[in-house]
Amino acid sequence: MSTTDKDWVGDPRNASPDGEFVRDTTYIDDRITADAPAGQPTAQEDGTFHWPVEAGRYRLIAARACPWAHRAVIVRRLMGLEDVISLGLAGPTHDVRSWTFDLDPGGVDPVLDIPRLQEAYFNRFPDYPRGITVPAMVEESSKKVVTNDFPSLVRDMIIEWTDHHRPGAPNLYPAEHAEEMEEINKYLFTEINNGVYRCGFAGTQEAYEAAYERLWNALDWAEERLSARRYLVGDHVTETDIRLFTTLVRFDAVYHGHFKASRNKITEMPNLWGYLRELFQLPGFGDTTDFTEIKQHYYIVHKEVNPTQIVPVGPDLSGLATPHGREAFGGQPFADGTTLPGPLPEGEGLKNPEPFQK
Incomplete structure (x- = not known):
C-alpha cells in the first residue's frame, strides 16, 4: 500500500472483521540518544538507527490538534528545549496525503522549506508505505524524518536530552516510580x-x-x-x-x-x-x-x-x-x-x- 492510499493520515487505522478500530502502531523507531557518537546515525542490531543528541540539528513537527503530538510539545516546553529543538506546527486539517504547513506564510515550513510533512518522510524513505504522522522529529539539514515513534520520542526528550535541559527542569520520569x-x-x-x-x-x-x-x-x-x-x-x-x-x-x-x-x-x-x-x-x-x-x-x-x-x-x-x-x-x-x-x-x-x- 502506498502512503497516498492511506485514508486517515493523522490517525492510522484498520478495522477488524467485527468492526473494532485497530490502530496501526508501527512507526519509524529510530531514536536520538546521548550515547550515540557525533556525526551520522549509528546502526543497531535490531535494524534501527541511533542519532546523536545535538542542539540545533532537529525540528519537532507537531500539530496542536493531535493529542500524541501535544505530549511532545508539552515535554519540550517543560524541559526547556525550545532553543535546542525547533518547533514546526502543521495546520489542524489535512487531506489523504499529509499534514500541511498551511499556518505558515506561503503554506511552507520556514525551516524545512516544504509544504507537506510527507516530503520529509519521502526524503528518507521514497516508498514509505504507512501514515504520515505527527509528532515527527526531522533533521533540519537533510530534511529527512528521523523518527515518528511518539512514545520513545517523548521519553527520550526527558531522559536522553538531559545535558540540554533548562536549570530546574522537572523529573518527569523518576526511577523510583518507573515500574x-x-x-x-x-x-x-x-x-x-x-x-x-x-x-x-x-x-x-x-x-x-x-x-x-x-x-x-x-x-x-x-x-x-x-x-x-x-x-x-x-x-x-x-x-x-x-x-x-x-x-x-x-x-x-x-x-x-x-x-x-x-x-x-x-x-x-x-x-x-x-x-x-x-x-x-x-x-x-x-x-x-x-x-x-x-x-x-x-x-x-x-x-x-x-x-x-x-x-x-x-x-x-x-x-x-x-x-x-x-x-x-x-x-x-x-x-x-x-x-x-x-x-x-x-x-x-x-x-x-x-x-x-x-
Whole structure:
C-alpha cells in the first residue's frame, strides 16, 4: 500500500472483521540518544538507527490538534528545549496525503522549506508505505524524518536530552516510580488514549458498545484513583499525567459528542475535573492547548463521522481557569528545586486562544 492510499493520515487505522478500530502502531523507531557518537546515525542490531543528541540539528513537527503530538510539545516546553529543538506546527486539517504547513506564510515550513510533512518522510524513505504522522522529529539539514515513534520520542526528550535541559527542569520520569508508570501508561493507552478512538471509529454497534464500556471502566478507575491522590503516580507531575491530560483536555470539546463517548463530561466527574484544571493551569499545558484547532481537526477531517464538517461553537471551556482545590491532597506539581518554564518563545503562542487564555 502506498502512503497516498492511506485514508486517515493523522490517525492510522484498520478495522477488524467485527468492526473494532485497530490502530496501526508501527512507526519509524529510530531514536536520538546521548550515547550515540557525533556525526551520522549509528546502526543497531535490531535494524534501527541511533542519532546523536545535538542542539540545533532537529525540528519537532507537531500539530496542536493531535493529542500524541501535544505530549511532545508539552515535554519540550517543560524541559526547556525550545532553543535546542525547533518547533514546526502543521495546520489542524489535512487531506489523504499529509499534514500541511498551511499556518505558515506561503503554506511552507520556514525551516524545512516544504509544504507537506510527507516530503520529509519521502526524503528518507521514497516508498514509505504507512501514515504520515505527527509528532515527527526531522533533521533540519537533510530534511529527512528521523523518527515518528511518539512514545520513545517523548521519553527520550526527558531522559536522553538531559545535558540540554533548562536549570530546574522537572523529573518527569523518576526511577523510583518507573515500574508503576509503565504499567499505568500501558493501561492509559489501551483503555483511554486509544479508547476514545475505539469508540469513535467503531464499525458496528456491537464494537462501539464494547469500546464504550471499556473506556468508561477506565475513566471510572482514574476518577477513583484521583479521589485519594493528587497525581497518578507519586507526589508530583510525571509523564504519566501528561499522557492522560492530552485526552482529558479534548474530551468535552470533541470525544464526548464527536466520538460518542457520551456517558459523562469530564466537568461532571469531580476528581478528574479538578485534576484537569490543575494541569491546564500549569505552564506548558494550557498555554499549548488550542481548542479551535482541536475542534477543526476532528470535525472537519473525520468526514465519515461528521459528514457536514460543521465545527461546533461550544462548549464553554472557561471553567478550566477556575480554582481546582487539588492542594488538599498534598504534594505539589514539581519537586523542591524545580522551576516553572518561562514565557513562551516568540512565535510559539496560540493562534486561536480562548478568551480566558488571553
